[in-house]
Amino acid sequence: MSDELILSVDNLMMHFGGIKALNDVNFSIKRHSISALIGPNGAGKTTVFNCLTGFYSATGGSIKLNANGSSTNVIQVLGEFFQADDFVKPRQFGSRLWYKLFGGTHLVNRAGLARTFQNIRLFKEMSVVENLLVAQHMLSNRSLLAGVLNTKGFREKENQLLDHAFYWLEVVDLVDCANRLAGELSYGQQRRLEIARAMCTQPELICLDEPAAGLNPAETHALSQIIRRLRDQHAITVLLIEHDMGMVMDISDHIVVLEYGNVIAQGGPDAIKNDPKVIAAYLGAEEEEVA
Numbered sequence: 001m002s003d004e005l006i007l008s009v010d011n012l013m014m015h016f017g018g019i020k021a022l023n024d025v026n027f028s029i030k031r032h033s034i035s036a037l038i039g040p041n042g043a044g045k046t047t048v049f050n051c052l053t054g055f056y057s058a059t060g061g062s063i064k065l066n067a068n069g070s071s072t073n074v075i076q077v078l079g080e081f082f083q084a085d086d087f088v089k090p091r092q093f094g095s096r097l098w099y100k101l102f103g104g105t106h107l108v109n110r111a112g113l114a115r116t117f118q119n120i121r122l123f124k125e126m127s128v129v130e131n132l133l134v135a136q137h138m139l140s141n142r143s144l145l146a147g148v149l150n151t152k153g154f155r156e157k158e159n160q161l162l163d164h165a166f167y168w169l170e171v172v173d174l175v176d177c178a179n180r181l182a183g184e185l186s187y188g189q190q191r192r193l194e195i196a197r198a199m200c201t202q203p204e205l206i207c208l209d210e211p212a213a214g215l216n217p218a219e220t221h222a223l224s225q226i227i228r229r230l231r232d233q234h235a236i237t238v239l240l241i242e243h244d245m246g247m248v249m250d251i252s253d254h255i256v257v258l259e260y261g262n263v264i265a266q267g268g269p270d271a272i273k274n275d276p277k278v279i280a281a282y283l284g285a286e287e288e289e290v291a
């Protein structure tokens with residue numbers, strides 16, 4: 001996989017019993033780009049996200065993440081089924097057993113991929129800053145002794161995590177709300193807090209599932225600015241699912257279009273806008289609005 005690519009998805013399949021949510025999905029994402037995954041309802045967009053982030057174990061295909069200085073086979077680290085030839089290949093068996101025992105979605109996040117959800121999933125009874133500290137739990141000093149003795153190293157680490165939390169609050173313009181309960185924020189602020197929380201896990205690729213859903217035009221504009229800032233000032237790669245075509249066409253460098261679990265087109269906004277397959281499949285009803 002070329003170094004220019006941060007994600008490569010090949011022949012991805014996801015079947016739920018008889019339902020083929022994804023048939024044969026192929027696309028790749030360039031580092032430091034903003035890409036969008038679009039398609040009609042039920043096309044399989046969220047299923048792709050769930051496979052990328054490890055919420056679903058894909059039925060077949062491969063997902064390679066090239067982040068944090070190494071290449072990660074996402075399907076492998078989630079723990080694959082044993083194969084017949086494992087028993088004659090001890091190394092392969094050992095690796096599969098290891099990931100069966102200790103693998104999971106946490107390894108995908110550690111490999112440099114974070115996500116937000118279609119339905120906001122904050123800790124609503126916690127303050128804004130606490131939400132960001134929870135996201136950094138793995139980076140904290142978890143030594144019981146250091147905590148009880150409140151050592152210098154422990155305090156320094158706590159301060160570092162707080163600084164990091166405020167850094168991302170600044171980026172999403174929520175510093176003023178740091179001590180408010182997350183559940184008390186407006187919908188738009190909660191969406192931005194979700195992005196900050198995901199960023200606190202130090203990803204290189206962030207997947208945003210319908211980040212503009214329920215936002216008014218001013219909030220959508222502010223969100224677009226934040227997404228651009230992530231790419232331009234923080235070297236983050238963004239992959240988003242979005243139904244707001246105005247926003248998608250405005251901020252995306254690359255667009256992948258799904259229909260019935262297949263990629264029917266991919267390219268830049270202008271190419272996608274004028275692609276007859278896309279117009280017929282997805283934009284048909286809104287053709288005039290999009291053009």
Ligand SMILES: Nc1ncnc2c1ncn2[C@@H]1O[C@H](COP(=O)(O)OP(=O)(O)OP(=O)(O)O)[C@@H](O)[C@H]1O
Pocket residue numbers: 016019020021039040041042043044045046047048
């Ligand atoms: N856990 C599941 N069990 C069974 N079927 C599922 C499951 N998750 C998704 N599907 C099916 O897979 C297909 C794709 O669903 P998915 O939610 O990925 O679509 P989507 O493109 O994200 O749609 P939307 O834009 O409405 O969010 C649908 O037919 C859906 O019913």
